[in-house]
Amino acid sequence: AGLAAFAQLQGKELSYNNLMDADGAWRLVHDLPGPGVVIVKHGGPCGAGLGDAPSTAYVRALACDPVSAFGGVIASSLPLDGEAAARIGQLFAEVVVAPAVNQEAREAFLAKKNLRVLTAQRPAAPTPRLRVIDGGLLVQSADAGWDESWRVVTERTPSANELAALTLAWRVVKHAPSNAVVIANGTATVGIGAGQPSRVDSCRIAVEKAGAAGLSLAGTAAGSDAFFPFPDGVELLAEAGVSAVAQPGGSVRDTEVVEAANRLGIAMMFTGRRHFRH
Known part of the structure; x- marks a missing residue:
């Protein structure tokens, strides 16, 4: 379940950094208060946009920091269509991940043969986070929810x-x-x-x-x-x-x-x- 069960539709082999940024982007886009698109680069977000259409949400996300978005990872909680793919194709990106990519979008992405295009299921239930330190391992509960009192x-x-x-x-x-x-x-x-x-x-x-x-x-x-x-x-x-x-x-x-x-x-x-x- 989750990103680990991705299907790769095209592109080069995924690197460690690709997978880490894809994981961060996939988790973030499903934490947004509505359907949308996010762009992540080097472990942090550089834009997030909401919208009922993936092209609209993408344009809003990109506008936040189009310079940093270059070479980033793009995640959409919406299925991607041809219009969204055409807009994404104007930017150099490493990875695109979405729940589905229609045929028109797949054909548009073919012009970017090295672009890694993934489909994935919704994020899995949160699990503890593991970090290696010198001579040991830290285990931390996931920051998993919004049990807050504003x-x-x-x-x-x-x-x-x-x-x-x-x-x-x-x-x-x-x-x-x-x-x-x-x-x-x-x-x-x-x-x-x-x-x-x-x-x-x-x-x-x-x-x-x-x-x-x-x-x-x-x-x-x-x-x-x-x-x-x-x-x-x-x-x-x-x-x-x-x-x-x-x-x-x-x-x-x-x-x-x-x-x-x-x-x-x-x-x-x-x-x-x-x-x-x-």
Whole structure:
């Protein structure tokens, strides 16, 4: 079951890195709040988009960071059709994985003979994660669900549009290497900062990525995979146009961070759960 039971329709032999990124992309695309497409590169997401048509979702995912998407892995929770395949074929990608690929799409992909095209079943039930350390092995329970208690901690409550954006940002940030901050609107990510020792640097990178892609941050929402240790990250996001933030809470400076959000007019929610992927 899951990705391990994939069928390869075409392309070169899969490498270790191909399989790791395909696994990450396949898990992420099925964690989205609706049907969509994600692009993963070197272990982290560089775009996610929602849509009822795979071509629409793909365009939204690609727009987040088209530079980083080059050479990435594309996963769709929707069956791929000819239009989606034609759009994907305009980008150099290593792997494409979807639940099904129709005949028109297969014919379009043939022009990219080295592209690895896979079909797979939905992800299997979560299993413990294994990591090798010097002389031993670590076993960790999977970050498997959304058993959270979201609560508003600011004077302002997020709007329906902000809640949709918060949900998408939070779902994606689970799959990004910590420290991670994801900015999104209701249908796509618009900026991703991940893998940084400093959370404020992840905020800065997410904002800069959106600017480089020409995407507006006005009215967007951000998800942070762990708490903000200082108000500086929230201040940076607000200055860029982000209007709502989801974070776990739990910092000794939570009060300062919430006060900063109130001062800036930001709606903030504590999720009660961190992701903190390492």
